[in-house]
Amino acid sequence: MTTPIERDDRKTAGVVAARATPRSNSQRIETFTQAREVLRDKAMVQAGGGAEYFDTSDPASTPVFFLDGADHKKKRADIARYFTPKAIETRYSHIMRRVTDEQITELRRTGTGQIDVMSFDLAVAVAADIVGLTVTDRKKMAKRLAMSLSAAFYHKFDLLSRLSVKARKFFNQIDFYFNDVRPTIRARREKPEDDIISHLIALGLSDRAIMMECMTYAAAGMVTTREFIVIAAWHMFESDELRARFLASSEREQEAILLEILRLEPIAAFLYRRAGDDASPIKAICSHQVNTDPEAVGECPFALDPDRTSKIKGRGEFLSFGDGAHHCPGWQVALHETRVFLDALLRVPGIRLHRAPDIGWSEMLQSYELRKAIVMCDPLG
Template structure:
């Protein structure tokens, strides 16, 4: 725990990071919250940007969409159907781009959870435009800023008219067992539902695409790990994926703002030292470093060792899904759909990686983007 030269506190220890994420004296910061805070007060914020009793109640009401049983009984069939269709395409053409196939899978699964099932053709193109590889900074003080402002406003409208509005209209006529129906029952407007859909799209589509790619990259590059993965049952395969995710969190930095003085352990020099972070301060939780804390994850934390013994209370993927009130609710979905796809991909005879991915980074959240990884079949039936 230390204060950086920019005045932002940095937390890199596992227990300290978890304490910040679980604290009721911190609220969400970063991830575009500055823009959301400019919305009119009557506009309901997406769940990602709310805190306190309202946020906890919303999470309680929507938890049923993400339980392990529901994932298995409601979403597994979608995962299998879409994954097998993508694998068939690779089998027929002899090649495929992992970023494209993984994004298609993630879109279909997340759409089933959210309720975006009446979309007009082109949802993938609209989402690619909304979440480009390189973002500009919208604003009114330069031509560059104005161009990005107009572009993002146009992207919002395209997703609203192409995806959200058709789903809302269908559910106004007849409710379904999905998130949009729940939001309608809560009295949300179409604009508020659009905000929630974009939030869940980022969490459930964009991040899953990256994880599928990085997990495949590890498996292609480690013959022993791949053999272990192929020989394992589903829980064993997911344990391998969890360990990959511990080492490769898709989002490596979360930011919080303190609302009251927050006492945390110090910088590690003195085991008994404490630091008090004043109210109103920014705190960066460095997940990628916390997941390497040997006090929690054991010896040689930098090595990939599925099933490694973790300290009491620590999950196998570390803090890669976050913790506390804002912990990712879709963890079980992301892990299962990744396994459903990769277990079928690596079952293809002669599958190999023709070109490794191109790696990009988003420094503000310590996230990676993998593009251009092509797989080919060397033996086609």
């Protein structure tokens, strides 16, 4: 593909420029080299999501996101088996294909579908299997989680509407706990499975601690994968050349294309780290600027170039999934399910983007949200 210097293929740059705001007490990191040094520095600890205020005195009951050092390393090692390429191939691939087939069948039956809804159902199915949330109705659970974790257009509401949204989010989290988490805990206590909830029960964690773990995986594994799928689909639908190349490529080449899209459109705007032993400023790593640093990614940094990593002999993920000790453990799962879903979706006869998604912003996650991405196809029969 051609990559003229003037070209800017980003679709979320506008909302990022307008809404992405680092913490007021932070020092912004905008170069790839500096960012990687901070992320790999063993003296730096997690500072995102209120980590510095989280009580980690009981590491066993603390979600891995908030831990550092030896406790973090041990907990990562305990769950590593759920995110290996072997687990993806032998366990999750068939779930991805089954749910994708369900979605495509319904799309072809009706002639229309909403990518963000379809992709969230897929992301919930896969993450739920990893966590163990498989004993209740997946569709109902997805609706509860979607409401609990969504915040894209919250800033546009008036005070009364904001209060209403807060109440709905709160009650949906309660519903999630009583209708999904608690029944799963009961079932796994009676009959453990090879999943994270069974593992946490074996460690003696309380129901509250398990609920916190479930919400962490929901935010990290379900929400971000949905956005990844929608942004990648949007790029494919609006570039016949890119779409044709994706469909003609090997699995490895398809993954390279997806990683290049994510380089341009990283979902989380900031990664935060702080020195563990002093009061120095928190480091705010700006993913969008780091991933478009010409010193690291080469020329034409705002152009979508599937051949970029081969030109610079680098890693296609750059810092889209973080780096260092807190490098995203499930990144290969997200990449694989995105590839499986899009490969099937883009092969549907007559498939086309009927409505580009609305772009919103989550203040809580400091990430873009894409909604109401409508596709149409030639219906069956």
